[in-house]
Amino acid sequence: MRDLTLEIVRRLSVRNLEIARNGKALLTVPRLSLDGPGPTLILGPNGSGKSLLLRCLHGLIAPDRGQVEQDGAPLGLEHKARQAMVFQQPVLLRRSVAANLDFVLKRQGVPRRIRKTRIEELLDEGGLEGKARQSARSLSGGEAQRLAILRALALDPETLFLDEPTSALDPGATQTIERMIQRASNRGVRIVMVTHDIGQARRLAADIVMMQGGRVVEHGAAKQLLDAPESDASRRYLAGGLVT
Amino acid sequence: MQGFASEFSAAMSLILEGDSELWSIVLLSLKVSVFAVLISALIGMPVGAALAVARFPGRRVLIIVMNALMGFPPVVVGLLVYLMLSRSGPLGVLELLYTPTAMIIAQVVLVTPIVAALTRQVIEMLAEEYSEQLRSLGVSRLASVPVLLWDARLALITALLAGFGRAIAEVGAVIIVGGNINHVTRVMTTTIALETSKGNLALALALGAILIGIAVAVNAIVSTLSLRAEQEGLRHA
Numbered sequence: 001m002r003d004l005t006l007e008i009v010r011r012l013s014v015r016n017l018e019i020a021r022n023g024k025a026l027l028t029v030p031r032l033s034l035d036g037p038g039p040t041l042i043l044g045p046n047g048s049g050k051s052l053l054l055r056c057l058h059g060l061i062a063p064d065r066g067q068v069e070q071d072g073a074p075l076g077l078e079h080k081a082r083q084a085m086v087f088q089q090p091v092l093l094r095r096s097v098a099a100n101l102d103f104v105l106k107r108q109g110v111p112r113r114i115r116k117t118r119i120e121e122l123l124d125e126g127g128l129e130g131k132a133r134q135s136a137r138s139l140s141g142g143e144a145q146r147l148a149i150l151r152a153l154a155l156d157p158e159t160l161f162l163d164e165p166t167s168a169l170d171p172g173a174t175q176t177i178e179r180m181i182q183r184a185s186n187r188g189v190r191i192v193m194v195t196h197d198i199g200q201a202r203r204l205a206a207d208i209v210m211m212q213g214g215r216v217v218e219h220g221a222a223k224q225l226l227d228a229p230e231s232d233a234s235r236r237y238l239a240g241g242l243v244t
Numbered sequence: 245m246q247g248f249a250s251e252f253s254a255a256m257s258l259i260l261e262g263d264s265e266l267w268s269i270v271l272l273s274l275k276v277s278v279f280a281v282l283i284s285a286l287i288g289m290p291v292g293a294a295l296a297v298a299r300f301p302g303r304r305v306l307i308i309v310m311n312a313l314m315g316f317p318p319v320v321v322g323l324l325v326y327l328m329l330s331r332s333g334p335l336g337v338l339e340l341l342y343t344p345t346a347m348i349i350a351q352v353v354l355v356t357p358i359v360a361a362l363t364r365q366v367i368e369m370l371a372e373e374y375s376e377q378l379r380s381l382g383v384s385r386l387a388s389v390p391v392l393l394w395d396a397r398l399a400l401i402t403a404l405l406a407g408f409g410r411a412i413a414e415v416g417a418v419i420i421v422g423g424n425i426n427h428v429t430r431v432m433t434t435t436i437a438l439e440t441s442k443g444n445l446a447l448a449l450a451l452g453a454i455l456i457g458i459a460v461a462v463n464a465i466v467s468t469l470s471l472r473a474e475q476e477g478l479r480h481a
Contacts, residue, residue, distance in 0.1 A: 060376055081382055091377035094395040103391075104381060155381070 016066035019052060019214075027052045027063070027214045039181065039191035041201045041222070044211035045237060050194040051088075051163050053211070057192065058085050058161050084157035088164045090148035097123070097139070097147055098132035104154045118154070126150040126180065142173030149180055153189070160184060162193040166200065178204060198238060202226055210234045254446035255453060266450055273431040276344050276418070277411040280351030281359075284407055288356045289400065292363025293389050297371050307364065313357035318350075322417030325350045329421065342423040347431070350417040355407040362403035366396045398473040405466045412458055 019027040027049045042050045055061040057068055059080045068075040093100050098119050105115045123129045126146040131139070136147060145165055152160055162181065166174040181204060185191045195201055201208055205222035212233040218225060229235045258266050295307055327333050329341040329349070340346045370392050378388045393400065415433035422429035424438055432451045439448040 055376075058380065060379055077382070085380040087376065087380075091374060093374075093391070107381065107383070 013069045013072075014057065014066070015069070017053075017056060017063050017068075018065035019056070019061070019063050025214055027056070029053065029066070029216055032209070032216050032219060037185070037188075037190065038206050039185050039193060039204050040207050040209060041205035042192070042194045042209045042211060043196065043198070043201050043205075043237070045196060048211040049214040050196075050211050052214075053209075054085075054161050054163055054192065054194050058083055060085070082158040083161065084152035084155045084159075085161040086145070086148050086152050086163065086165050088167055090144045092136040092139075092144055092147060094137060095135075096133050097128060097136050100136050100147060100151055101154050104151055108155065122150045122154055125153075125183075127176065140173075142169050142176060145169065145173070145177055146180065149177065149184075153184060157189060159190040159192060162191065164194050164196070166195075166197070174200070198226070210237065212237070248445075251445040251449055255449035258446060258450040259453065263450075266447065266454075268427070269430055269432055269435050269451065270454055272344065272429075273412060273433075276347050276431060277351060277408055280348045280355055280411050281404055281408045283348070283352045284355040284359045285404055287352070288359030288407075289363050289393065290389075291356075292360040292365075293367045293393055295360070295364045296367035297385050297389060297392070307361075310357050310361050310364070314361050316354070316357070317416070318354055318414055319416035319420065321353050322350055322420030325353060325417065325421050341421060342425055342429060344422070344429055346421040347418040347429060350421045351411040351414060354414060354417060355411050358407045358410060359403055362406065363400060366399040366403065367392050370396050398469050402466050402469045402473065405462050405469075409459060409462050409466075412462075413455065 013033065014029060015031050017027060017029040018025065042053060044050050052061065056063055059068065059075050070076075070079045093103060095103070101119045101122055102115055105118055110118065119132065120129075123132055126149065128143060128146060128150070131143070136144070139147060149160075149162075149165065160181075165181075166177050169177065178200065181191055181193065191204075193204070201222065207220060208218075208222050208225045209216055210218040210225065210229070210231065210233065217233045218229060218231045220230075225234065226238060229238055291310075295303060295310070325346065326341065328335050329338070329346055330336055331341075340349070367389075371388065374388065374392065374395075378391065383391065413433060415437060418429075418431060419434045419437070422431070422434065424430050424434040430438075432455050436448045436451050436455070439445070439451075
């Protein structure tokens with residue numbers, strides 16, 4: 001039996017996590033650990049609890065039991081400040097592209113002159129140069145998600161959570177997003193990402209958490225889990241069988 | 245028919261020749277309603293935004309009451325404000341009855357629930373969309389209010405214009421608390437009512453034309469802003 005104590009960025013751990021609604025257990029993770037620099041991809045069918053686990057790790061949802069810990073202490077505001085999250089549907093402020101980035105930089109107390117330079121750097125990084133003054137709401141789906149990732153990276157996070165960021169995008173846009181994620185990971189940002197796309201897991205993951213029915217059924221190095229899964233649920237999911 | 249034509253012609257002359265009495269009435273109307281809407285915005289927007297983002301016991305009841313106040317009969321509002329400001333009323337000492345200030349107060353009472361209710365609807369819708377993202381960015385519920393107000397600005401201007409439309413067209417409440425005193429509290433709507441009863445149709449028609457012009461202009465601006473807000477993904481509720 002695999003040891004299931006979850007540690008993210010070494011000092012972040014999750015234990016005895018339970019979430020239930022109307023008497024039905026939605027998430028049950030007794031002990032689970034993630035080691036190494038990532039990227040970690042949380043893989044599994046719809047309704048398996050992937051997004052719920054991600055939100056717990058980011059502190060957006062308080063579990064009914066158990067807790068997320070960093071350095072053995074409950075996840076606090078100072079820890080959350082070092083995290084960022086990108087959602088499946090990018091939520092952009094009704095402002096210009098540049099103003100969306102300026103919003104988070106300003107909140108961090110970055111001086112105006114430095115903000116301007118930093119915004120230009122970020123826009124270059126996301127291939128959005130020339131769109132600074134454009135309304136963020138008028139961007140295409142791929143551009144909007146790129147802006148959402150840039151805004152998250154503007155926070156200079158230790159950990160970046162991504163909840164199926166490419167699920168609504170075409171292959172070209174997906175490739176661009178994956179490159180951005182890979183670059184961030186190479187710079188040392190700890191990536192924890194939810195996906196149901198096996199190909200994406202193969203392309204990006206260093207390690208994979210396989211979920212089913214609100215439980216972690218397997219966790220291990222990506223290559224090993226994808227090529228020689230230990231659990232039946234993982235084998236069925238990877239074989240393209242129906243897993244509920 | 246000839247009588248109407250001549251009255252209409254006289255009305256147009258009053259407008260085009262810049263009749264001082266007519267334009268002083270228009271100016272007073274605009275002053276009273278603009279002030280009333282500004283004060284309503286200062287009260288109604290924070291109240292509406294607070295009701296949208298805060299969670300407390302009785303919130304649902306407050307929302308129902310606020311929505312009900314939107315349909316409050318203006319003459320009843322006029323009567324209540326009259327009782328408050330009359331010599332024997334609790335605010336009688338201020339001697340505000342039959343002054344433009346009294347008319348502003350009556351219009352504020354009428355317009356504030358409209359601004360607050362529309363603000364709540366707009367902000368609640370936006371807050372629902374922004375909620376997780378703002379929490380992820382570390383923005384507290386309280387700190388989210390200015391963000392939401394700014395991002396909903398187009399829809400909120402629409403709400404203010406809706407309030408202005410109600411204020412400028414109001415007659416029942418302002419005639420009770422203003423008294424329709426010449427050169428003091430006579431506004432467009434009350435003048436139209438008075439001059440029509442006196443048979444002075446030219447002045448009434450001229451003011452009516454200006455009032456319609458203002459209503460059309462306000463509606464045109466509301467439509468344009470609503471369209472822009474819709475394009476930005478925020479439909480006016």
